[in-house]
Amino acid sequence: MAAISIRDLCVDFGGAVLAVDHVSLEIPSGQFVAIVGPSGCGKTTILNHLTGLLPVQQGQIAIGGEAPRAGSPRVTYTMARDCLFPWRTALQNVCFGMELRGVPLPEREALARRELERVGLGRFADAYPKALSHGMRQRCALARGFCLQSEVLLMDEPFGALDAQTKIQLEDLLLQLWGETKRTVVFITHDLAEAVALADRVVVMSARPGRVVADMAIDLPRPRHVRELQRDPAFLQLYSQVWEQLERGIRLSETQDEGAMA
Amino acid sequence: MSATPLNAALPASTTRAAGSGRGASALRHLLFLIAFFGLWEWGSRAGWLDRTLFGQPSEIAHYLWRGFFVRGDLWLELGYTLAGTFISFLLGSVAAIVLGLAFTQWPPLERALDPYLTVINAMPRFALAPLFLLWFGLGLSSKVAMGTSLSFFIVLANTVAGIRGVPQDFLTLSRSLGATPLQLFWKVTLPSAVPVIFSGLRLGLIFSMLGVVGAEIIAAEHGLGQTLAYLQSNFNMDGVMALLFLLAALGMVVVKGMARLERWLLRWQ
Numbered sequence: 001m002a003a004i005s006i007r008d009l010c011v012d013f014g015g016a017v018l019a020v021d022h023v024s025l026e027i028p029s030g031q032f033v034a035i036v037g038p039s040g041c042g043k044t045t046i047l048n049h050l051t052g053l054l055p056v057q058q059g060q061i062a063i064g065g066e067a068p069r070a071g072s073p074r075v076t077y078t079m080a081r082d083c084l085f086p087w088r089t090a091l092q093n094v095c096f097g098m099e100l101r102g103v104p105l106p107e108r109e110a111l112a113r114r115e116l117e118r119v120g121l122g123r124f125a126d127a128y129p130k131a132l133s134h135g136m137r138q139r140c141a142l143a144r145g146f147c148l149q150s151e152v153l154l155m156d157e158p159f160g161a162l163d164a165q166t167k168i169q170l171e172d173l174l175l176q177l178w179g180e181t182k183r184t185v186v187f188i189t190h191d192l193a194e195a196v197a198l199a200d201r202v203v204v205m206s207a208r209p210g211r212v213v214a215d216m217a218i219d220l221p222r223p224r225h226v227r228e229l230q231r232d233p234a235f236l237q238l239y240s241q242v243w244e245q246l247e248r249g250i251r252l253s254e255t256q257d258e259g260a261m262a
Numbered sequence: 263m264s265a266t267p268l269n270a271a272l273p274a275s276t277t278r279a280a281g282s283g284r285g286a287s288a289l290r291h292l293l294f295l296i297a298f299f300g301l302w303e304w305g306s307r308a309g310w311l312d313r314t315l316f317g318q319p320s321e322i323a324h325y326l327w328r329g330f331f332v333r334g335d336l337w338l339e340l341g342y343t344l345a346g347t348f349i350s351f352l353l354g355s356v357a358a359i360v361l362g363l364a365f366t367q368w369p370p371l372e373r374a375l376d377p378y379l380t381v382i383n384a385m386p387r388f389a390l391a392p393l394f395l396l397w398f399g400l401g402l403s404s405k406v407a408m409g410t411s412l413s414f415f416i417v418l419a420n421t422v423a424g425i426r427g428v429p430q431d432f433l434t435l436s437r438s439l440g441a442t443p444l445q446l447f448w449k450v451t452l453p454s455a456v457p458v459i460f461s462g463l464r465l466g467l468i469f470s471m472l473g474v475v476g477a478e479i480i481a482a483e484h485g486l487g488q489t490l491a492y493l494q495s496n497f498n499m500d501g502v503m504a505l506l507f508l509l510a511a512l513g514m515v516v517v518k519g520m521a522r523l524e525r526w527l528l529r530w531q
Contacts, residue, residue: 051438071440083431087453087530097439099449128530148439 002062003029003152003184004050009059011045019045021209022059029151030182034195035203036242038250042210043188047154050186051077063152073101076150080157082137084129084144090116091125094144101148115147116140119173135166139173146177152184159194171198171226179223192246196239197226204242206249213252214245314499321500326508340512342484346402346474347467347516350409355417355466357410359459362421367447372422383415387473391480400483409473413466420462424455457528464520471513486512 004027011020020042027033035043048054049061052068052075061067064074076097084093091112098108116125119139121132129137138158145153158174159167171194178185189195195202196218204214218238220229229235299319305311306318329336365372391408398404428451436450478487486505493501 053434053438070437073440075438077435077438079431079435081431083429083435085432085450085453087456087528089530096436096449100436100439100441100445130530 002026003031003064004186005060005062006046006050007060009046009049009056009061011042011049011054011057018209021211023205023210023212025203025212025215027184027186029184032178032185032187032198032200033203034187034189034199034201035205036189036192036195036246037205037210038207038246039190040208041205041249042208043205044156045210047077047156047186047188050152050154051075071100072150073148074150075152075154076145076148078141078145078153078155078158080160082129082134082141084132084137084140086129089126089128090121090132090140093129093140094147097144097148111147112143115143118146118177119143133166134162135170138162138166138170142170142174142177146181149181150183152186153178155185155187157189158187160189160191167194168226174198175222175224175226192242193230193239196220196235196242197224197229202242204245204249207253209253211249213249214242216242216245314497317499317503322504322507325498325500325504329504336486336489336508339484339486339489340508342402342405343471343474343478343486343512346405346409346478346485347471349402350406350474351413351467351470353406354410354413354470355463358414358417358462358466359421362418362425362459365422366425366451379415379418387411388476388480391477394477395481400481402484405474405477405482405485408477409470412469412473416469417459417462417466420465421455421459424458424462425451427458428454457531460524460528464517464524467516467520468513471516475509 004025006023006025009020009023010018012018023042023046025033035046037043045054049056050063050068052070052072056067063072066072066074068075084090085096088096091109094112094115095108098111103111113122113125116122119142121136121139121143124132124136124140129140132140138161141158145155159170162170175198185199187195187198192202199218202214202216202218203212204216205211206213216238220232220234220238302311302316303319306313306316326336365375387408390411391404394404394407398407432450432454433446436446441450474485475487475490478485479491482488486509490502490505490509493505
């Protein structure tokens with residue numbers, strides 16, 4: 001059974017502008033899907049529907065056979081900004097989700113410490129976010145997401161704000177964490193190299209109204225290492241293919257705009 | 263008085279950087295003060311400065327000494343002023359925080375009350391003094407009423423601003439993780455708003471003291487403000503100056519104490 005099933009999802013904000021136009025996606029359990037597209041193509045909107053924070057207007061979404069619901073233990077959401085609470089230490093931040101879900105204190109602290117070790121922040125458990133670098137903060141946010149053990153991870157450009165070098169380190173870390181547990185991941189990004197390097201499958205969307213213009217399998221072998229991939233001809237070929245599809249999507253919506261004006 | 267919140271608003275790094283030269287700067291201040299009071303003393307002894315208008319530092323110090331350690335009557339007046347300040351600070355800020363929380367949880371209430379609150383806040387508050395005196399008498403109650411009416415609004419404004427300023431991402435993330443409205447409030451909204459509420463509380467404390475001392479000057483049986491007015495009417499300029507120094511010192515102590523509490527509570531900042 002598909003972990004996530006989206007059928008004919010349409011979203012408009014206030015009637016006039018269609019943001020998402022009949023998007024359908026079937027995502028099998030354990031798959032790492034990247035959704036790419038120009039800004040304003042409705043990537044984040046789709047993700048917000050998957051979290052259950054926005055009600056579905058038209059179409060259907062099912063996660064593990066159920067309608068999405070905010071706070072569902074099946075789903076964990078990671079945002080573009082690290083979104084750590086400055087008044088909590090790294091450990092307390094990682095604990096936050098478990099705290100909301102009623103995991104008892106000793107258990108959640110033990111889990112959080114283990115997760116911080118895994119992202120390489122073991123020594124910084126008691127540091128406040130102000131003392132952590134951008135990369136460390138995003139590591140901490142990853143730990144918070146992964147220690148919730150939900151089946152589905154929704155990630156909205158989690159590395160968008162990082163410098164190139166830190167980004168590659170965190171991409172490798174994400175691949176490693178994901179490889180250990182094989183959750184279903186929906187990863188939104190505007191960085192095509194990132195999408196190809198991380199995902200099993202890249203979904204390319206057009207500019208507004210957001211439609212799926214291409215759905216490409218990325219059959220690069222795993223385990224992958226982002227830095228090495230960048231020299232791999234197979235990677236480069238896939239990367240340029242994704243680019244072509246993205247350009248096609250942008251052209252498509254441009255000709256449509258002209259048609260509408262004429 | 264207006265300089266204090268400005269100083270306090272400086273980022274922590276600036277204050278810390280200044281800390282390295284603290285010894286040297288304290289020495290400079292000490293030298294300046296010695297020169298200042300020395301000139302003053304010399305000027306009034308030599309007759310350059312009119313003692314009936316400016317007083318004389320040695321007499322001012324003498325007045326304070328007698329007031330606290332010989333007659334001892336200043337303790338009582340100080341007690342009245344401090345009690346008035348703290349009671350009105352407590353009443354004003356608790357009421358303001360409660361109302362501010364109610365406003366943010368239930369916006370129609372704010373829309374309904376806002377115009378009235380704006381009008382009351384815009385009114386020069388000391389104009390209410392005659393009314394408060396009639397309603398609450400010459401004693402502590404009328405001073406508390408004045409102090410409360412001043413501290414209430416500043417704390418209210420900061421409470422509302424603090425809660426409005428909670429980053430949307432924090433709320434989105436917490437909701438997606440399944441936070442209940444109560445969890446959202448206690449674990450996200452309130453801690454996130456605390457720094458802004460606190461700067462309101464700091465101002466609220468200063469405003470409480472301002473209201474209490476002001477009301478004492480207008481009419482009272484006790485308090486430093488009342489003593490000040492009494493000394494002024496008797497042309498006891500040494501006493502007036504002494505009281506002014508005392509009030510300044512009191513304000514400093516109160517604000518420093520508050521800043522210390524704030525630093526401890528907000529040590530994550």
